[in-house]
Amino acid sequence: MDPNSWALYEEALRYDKVGDVYTAVKLLKKVTRLSPDWPEGYVALGHIYHQRREWKPAFHYWKKSVALDADDREAWWHLGLAATGLGRMRVAATVWNKFGFEKTDLSQPLSLEVKGAEGYEILWMQPLDAARGRILSIPHPGSNLRYRDLMLYNRRLQAGTNVIGARRIAVFPSLDRLKRSPYQTFSCLLHTSSAKSIAQLESLCFEAGLGFEIWSNASHATRLQKSKASDSEKDAFPEYYNDLVPRPDHGTALVAIAAIHPAEVERTLNDWQIISLAGYSDLRGY
Known part of the structure; x- marks a missing residue:
């Protein structure tokens, strides 16, 4: 690894943390040029484009990262999400098979967390695979979502628990809308x-x-806002x-x-x- 790469990498992460994505990306691309065989630069770029829901560049950098480190399960999962966002379902299916997802029961609805301007809306969703689901609820109009929208969600990241009577159902965060419903x-x-x-x-x-x-x-x-929550509430x-x-x-x-x-x-x-x-x-x- 080039001796300057680590310093540039840490500087890029600092810029990203304060919201200067342009400078962070510029520095990280320089890192990948100086150290093309070091996966961390590609991973950081993959995360940035994932957060921005820019699936084409996210797919490119996650693909680079798994080519350099085939044991990075987190990178593989993000590659599957980016592939799904692009509609590259063969690649996505290959990734989900690596996680043994073909054995998962998809018959039961899940809960989807949708962020709004004033809080969160919890919707019912019918999972189709590891990353796609169809909305079964009728979302609040302010969410700009519709009944039977096809959604991209992150099944690897649980956002909470929906309590229905005595049942607790996992809530997963919404990432993007893949196809708008005509409803x-x-x-x-x-x-x-x-x-x-x-x-x-x-x-x-x-x-x-x-x-x-x-x-x-x-x-x-x-x-609850984290600043107002107790330590136990932050962790739960x-x-x-x-x-x-x-x-x-x-x-x-x-x-x-x-x-x-x-x-x-x-x-x-x-x-x-x-x-x-x-x-x-x-x-x-x-």
Whole structure:
């Protein structure tokens, strides 16, 4: 290794830490030119482009790093994520097979953590493989996500635990949206809180191929700031509980429906009114 490489490498990490990504990348590229057989420079570049969700350069540098150090499991995993982000699924499948992922049960939904401006939203997701999942919830419109969006997530990094009754389900961080769903988001206020009436609407939505969710008790949460958390809270996984969103007035329920066309929502709600003898108001699209 060139004697100047280590000093340049540490300087690059300092620049990256304070947010000067341009200078950090410039120095790290110099490191890779001076010491082309040293993997750490490529690893650091891979991390920077991973954080920026720039999958093409991330793929390039993770591929370089595993070529130099085939035992670096973390680099292999990041290579799989970058390959998935680029749609290079053959490469990704090769990586997941190295981790024995073909034996993993994908039948059970997982929880996905989506960061927003004011906190975190916890969504249900159906995993498709080690890094892709399809959103099953109807996300809050402010997240710019939709029902059945195809998402890239990091299964190797658990972000917390979603507590549903007595069950604890792992929460994984969202990395990127791979494909936007054609479904639009709608919401309305049902003039009933009857479980039977709400279940009837859910059944009608299912039969029509629409998404349905009771937003009155969706899982939204804000995590503690680290500076305000105790030492034990910093080390533990945060736990998210249902029923964190205030319910509307007694006797009503706020629901969300996902549909490709608004007419599908109106037709389903009209059918529901006939069956349930209940009403709704404040139908809106986002």
